[in-house]
Structures are given as C-alpha cells and as structure tokens.
Amino acid sequence: MSRRIARLKYLVASFLFAALFFIQSLTLTWTPRFAFQALILNVAIMLGIYAFRGFDNLTTYSLNSCIVSYISGTVLGVLFALIPIVFFTPRLPRLTFFVTAAVSGLIFPFLSCVLMRYTIKHLPPRRYLVIGREEELGPILEEVKKASMGKIEIYSYMNPSVATLTEAISFEDVKPFDAILIGDPKLARSVEDPLGQGEANGYTIEYLPIVVESSLKRIPLELIDIFRDYYDVAFTDIHISQKKRVFDLILSAIGLTITSPLLLFLSVAIPIESGWPLVFKQKRIGLHMKPFTFKKFRSLTNVSEEDLNKLEDPNETIGGRVTKIGKFIRKTRLDEIPQFFNVFQGNMSIIGPRPEMENYHNKALKSIPYYSYRYRLKPGITGWAQINYPHTSTMEDYKRKTEYDLYYIKNQSFRLDLEITLKTIETMLGMRGSK
Structure with missing residues (x-):
C-alpha cells in the first residue's frame, strides 16, 4: 500500500512539474536558454515543496498545512534558482517568475490536496x-x-x-x-x-x-527480536561507500562557502559577548565506537565538558547559561558549522546518527538493545533520527530515536540523503523544531 501511495506522490509531482512548463509557455517564447532556465526554476520549486513536506499524506489532509508547505517551498525554490539563473543572458522575464511562483504557491496547494485526497480515499485497502x-x-x-x-x-x-x-x-x-x-x-x-x-x-x-x-520509516527494536537472523545479516553488510565520502566533501565545501560570512561574524561576536573559547570541544563516540574530538560553536557560558558530562539529558541547556547569540545559533543549528571540519578530518559525515557523549553512550549501550548497530556508520551533522524525532529527554525517547537511526543505516541511499538534506534546510529556516 505504501508503494501505491509513493507512486501517487510521484504522479502528482510529475503532473505539477509539467503544469509549470505549460503555464510558463503562456508568458514567453521558448528558446534553448529559456527552456534550461525554466527547468532549473521548476526543479528547484519541486524540491522546495518536497523539502517542506508538500507531498506528505498528512500534509494534504490539512489545507492550511498544504498552503504553508507550498508557499514556503516555492519561495525557497525561487531563491535557490536565482543563484544560477542570474548568470544567464537573456534571463527569464520577471513576469514568468511571478506567474510561476503565484501558480505554484497559491493554486497548486488546492490541486494537490484534491488529487491526493480523492485518490487515497478511493484506493482499496x-x-x-x-x-x-x-x-x-x-x-x-x-x-x-x-x-x-x-x-x-x-x-x-x-x-x-x-x-x-x-x-x-x-x-x-x-x-x-x-x-x-x-x-x-x-x-x-x-x-x-x-x-x-x-x-x-x-x-x-x-x-x-x-x-x-x-x-x-523506522525499525522497531521488537521487530529485530522477531527477525533476528534477517537483521543480523542486514547490519553486517553495512559499508561506507566512496560516493558518500565524495558527497560529504562536496557538501562540506559548499556549506563552508555559504556560511563563511556567518562564520566570520560568529568568530567575532561570540568572544565579544561571552569571551573565549570560540569553539567548544568534547569527546564523542564515532565509527566502530572509537572516540573523537567533536567541535561546535560555543553557545553556553561557564560550562565545562565535565559539567555537560554530568547531565542526565545531553540536550539540557543548563538554565540561564545559554548566551543571547547561543539561543539563535542553537535554534538555527548554526552552532554546528565547525563540524564541517570534522567531516573534512574524516571522523564525521554530513548525514548519520548523532554522535553521543561518552557517558550517555555507555548508559544507552547497556539499556537499549541493538544500540551498537548505530555505530556501523560515521556519526553525522544531521540525520534521519534528528529530523523525525528531534527532542530526546528520556531513555524511551532515545530508544525511539535509535529505531530511526537503524532505519537510516540499513536503508541508506543517495535519495534518502537528499531528503534529509532538504528537510534539514527546512529546520534551519525555522519551519520545524530543532534538536
């Protein structure tokens, strides 16, 4: 059944994608340059809508959610499309941009909701x-x-x-x-x-x-108990591909380039507000349970690594010790920019399970079955668990988050990495909660 719904999503997306070209044909005369620019614009808009969950089942059951997702995705797509299109001469007319954005953001939500609701309703169970x-x-x-x-x-x-x-x-x-x-x-x-x-x-x-x-989209730990032989084989066959390493290096280079102005600003602003050090360093557990030095911009004041290691909840902020800049960079995840250097060093990936503090790792290893499976891949700056189950405060929460980690490790693919990347951008823009 989930495959039928997935095919339905692809059909709806394909229909809307084709509709954009039809709408654009009403505002311009096609040339190879215009056609290529329109392709860039339309792909960017579709990816933006996808990133903001415009094609999700639950989104289409709420018209308000659908409108928000499509408008947000359209705005994001247009902004990203402008980056390469600005180098073209002649460029797409402004009227084409305006009409494309208006149709995508204001008309497509209604079309999508009607098509998805009607089709799902009439699918036989x-x-x-x-x-x-x-x-x-x-x-x-x-x-x-x-x-x-x-x-x-x-x-x-x-x-x-x-x-x-x-x-x-x-x-x-x-x-x-x-x-x-x-x-x-x-x-x-x-x-x-x-x-x-x-x-x-x-x-x-x-x-x-x-x-x-x-x-x-997760693997319940009880399911592994029942199908132990199957999952033992599946998690034994995990390997880190060279393609993923190349993806990590390219994305890290792009990330550092885009955030370089913010990196320079924070390098000055953080010491001015709360002194040194600029970067917080801590021992975390990485691939095959080997420790490494984890880096992030400091968002707390007067907190040592020893203080954090004493916390029951690793996400606790220690009331009153978050700096003003820290509140902003934690919400937008900009505190994680230094982790791009961890990726270049090879002890982290862009996407993977969240690296845990040593003391909490030891507790989880004893309390959560199959927790060790999550160390078959490098830890990541973002990941499937982080975007699907962002806040953890109890061992039961960490058990559920582990189930999402295991799903990613078993089903890792370029398509899944792209989905996580897009939804992480959504989080950074403030449309969804951060960790």
Whole structure:
C-alpha cells in the first residue's frame, strides 16, 4: 500500500512539474536558454515543496498545512534558482517568475490536496492474513494501520497448522484477503508447503520487516527480536561507500562557502559577548565506537565538558547559561558549522546518527538493545533520527530515536540523503523544531 501511495506522490509531482512548463509557455517564447532556465526554476520549486513536506499524506489532509508547505517551498525554490539563473543572458522575464511562483504557491496547494485526497480515499485497502500471534504483533501492526491511513487492514492472525492454513487459502470465488504477511518466521517454516500453494492460488507472500519499514520509516527494536537472523545479516553488510565520502566533501565545501560570512561574524561576536573559547570541544563516540574530538560553536557560558558530562539529558541547556547569540545559533543549528571540519578530518559525515557523549553512550549501550548497530556508520551533522524525532529527554525517547537511526543505516541511499538534506534546510529556516 505504501508503494501505491509513493507512486501517487510521484504522479502528482510529475503532473505539477509539467503544469509549470505549460503555464510558463503562456508568458514567453521558448528558446534553448529559456527552456534550461525554466527547468532549473521548476526543479528547484519541486524540491522546495518536497523539502517542506508538500507531498506528505498528512500534509494534504490539512489545507492550511498544504498552503504553508507550498508557499514556503516555492519561495525557497525561487531563491535557490536565482543563484544560477542570474548568470544567464537573456534571463527569464520577471513576469514568468511571478506567474510561476503565484501558480505554484497559491493554486497548486488546492490541486494537490484534491488529487491526493480523492485518490487515497478511493484506493482499496490491502488486507493481510498474518502468520503470527496477535499479542506479539498487534501493537506494531496497529501503528502500521494508522500510518497507512487505514489502507492496510488485518484480516486475521494465525498460528497455523498445515491444515488450517490450507483451509484459509482454499477460497475459490471471492478472496477474503489480498496477501499473506509473514509476521513470525519460525511459525512460517512449519507451513512452507501451503504457503507455496497460496502463491500458486494468487496470494502474494510479504514479510513484516518490509511492510513495517516502508510504513513507519523506522525499525522497531521488537521487530529485530522477531527477525533476528534477517537483521543480523542486514547490519553486517553495512559499508561506507566512496560516493558518500565524495558527497560529504562536496557538501562540506559548499556549506563552508555559504556560511563563511556567518562564520566570520560568529568568530567575532561570540568572544565579544561571552569571551573565549570560540569553539567548544568534547569527546564523542564515532565509527566502530572509537572516540573523537567533536567541535561546535560555543553557545553556553561557564560550562565545562565535565559539567555537560554530568547531565542526565545531553540536550539540557543548563538554565540561564545559554548566551543571547547561543539561543539563535542553537535554534538555527548554526552552532554546528565547525563540524564541517570534522567531516573534512574524516571522523564525521554530513548525514548519520548523532554522535553521543561518552557517558550517555555507555548508559544507552547497556539499556537499549541493538544500540551498537548505530555505530556501523560515521556519526553525522544531521540525520534521519534528528529530523523525525528531534527532542530526546528520556531513555524511551532515545530508544525511539535509535529505531530511526537503524532505519537510516540499513536503508541508506543517495535519495534518502537528499531528503534529509532538504528537510534539514527546512529546520534551519525555522519551519520545524530543532534538536
């Protein structure tokens, strides 16, 4: 079901993308230069809308959220598109920019909401016969049902024998369910023959990890318990690609170039307000649990590394000790600019699990199952967990955040990195909460 909705999002985005070209054709005569500039503008706008969650299911169910997402994404896209377009001669007419932005920000939200709502409403639910016990799988699948907006339904749970499963799949006329979901591999092994017969009868066989991950975008730790063999193999096969390293270096260079004026300003403003040091350094845990020196602009005053290490909550700000500049740079995440140098040194990545303080790492390692899996990749300046579950104050919060980290580590890809990058920009612009 999540794949159907994903395809729907791509179709809606493609329709809107094509509509922009049609609208632009009403305001100009096409030339190769104009066509290339229009392509840059339209791609930037679509990426901006995507970054501000304009195509998310929940966004399209609220017209206000949809309008905010599309206007914000359009503004961001136009601003980014102006950077390369300013070097063209002749440039796209101002009228084309104005009409494109107006249509994208004011008309597209209504079109998108109508198309997404109508199509999702009329998508038939996918009904599963679950091989597994309800008391064990019920809570996870209840989350999946909510995340799918009711488009995933459970026909029945079954702790099957060969006879009972054969009877369940023997309907000849109307099939009461669409697919068989393997929720417990141990139970499935005892009924392999009727499962094969089910496939022959037209039922697809699906596995719980795929359904859960595609719906929740995280890996519940309870799921790893059930499919331990599968996840042991999956997390053993993690490696850091050279492409990711190149991506890190390019993005760090761009980041330092763009933020260089702010870097110079903060290098003067922080010492003037609260003295030295300019950069706060602390031991954090990195790849394969090896410690490294973590850097960020100092946002607190009169706080040592020893003070921070005593905190129960690593995100605590120690009331009254945040500087005026510190409040701003923490909110916008500009305090993390020095971490680009960590990336150049090779002990951090742009995207990955958040590097933890040593004392908290030791607590989490003892308390959270599979926590060590998150060290199969370098820690990151931003990451999947940071943009989906930004604030953590309890061990239960860190457990949930670990589930998002594990999802990223297992499913890392250039597309996912791009999504995280865009949503981090959204956070920095103040549209979503920061850590």
